[in-house]
Amino acid sequence: MSETGSGAPRCRVLPFQGACNFRDIGGYVAQDGRTVRWGRVYRTGVLSYLGEDDRDALRSLRIRAICDLRRGGERRREPTRWPEEGDLPRKLHWQDGAEAPAIRDFAVGRPPTAAGMFDAMIDMYRALPAWMGSRIGGLFECIANDHVPLIVHCAAGKDRTGIAVAVLLHTLGIPWETIIEDYLLTNLAGNFETFMRTRRDIQLGLTDSEHPLLAMPVAMRRVLFSAEAAFLQAAKDEIDLRYGGLDAYLERAAGITPTLRERMRQTLLEPL
Secondary structure (H helix, E strand, O other): OEEEOOOOEEEOEOOOOOOOOOEEOOOOEOOOOOEEOOOOEEEEOOOOOOOHHHHHHHHHHOOOEEEEOOOHHHHHHOOOOOOOOOOOOEEEOOOOOOOOOOHHHHHOOOOOOHHHHHHHHHHHHHHHHHHHHHHHHHHHHHHHOOOOOEEEEOOOOOOHHHHHHHHHHHHOOOOHHHHHHHHHOHHHHOOHHHHHHHOOOOOOOOOEOOEOHHHOOHHHHHHHHOOOHHHHHHHHHHHHHHHOOHHHHHHHOOOOOHHHHHHHHHHHEOOO
């Protein structure tokens, strides 16, 4: 999938052999007419399976930082693998906190159906913003301090990454309708089932050897792997209800000052 920015067409979805749902968030037009710079922020899923075939393409991105939004247990089970030689990117991760939302917890007690999984996903998206405050704050500080290009990722690059990128794009002045469109691109770029079948040890933070994800009923798995506008909207609605909007959320939950926000905007937006 390619898009035209200021110059030659740019590729939004990057086809790495050992990664899935790897995308550039550049090219979106803000409400003030400025455009998000290409090649500054990439969003993706787990980085545990990158290999020699990915080395040259990764080198060309000149990545300076990796913001890992996952829980500690996920990082231990599927540690980041970076095949590039020489200077490694700066790696950022955070403590889980008292309650780290996981889809398993929300699915317990619900019927093992597509509808049950859909409701569990809505509940998880409502719970994620409060837990992610420090992670989003760290991502913003990394950008504001010009540690770019960077990668922000979770397990599938869909749920936690989807919320973080949505808040980021909002701060850059991207309309909510466009933010939803970027989120929904996961349904085209994230062929998780095919990715998992290439290696049986891939977990995407959702399962383990005793509870294989591919053994889950197909209807439930499709909901789990899908990006639905209702999921991201549930997160935004919770932010509006609890904090009074995305701007207040950044200040109260993520500790982001107006000065830091402006520095981040200068880093990521092309001048008019």
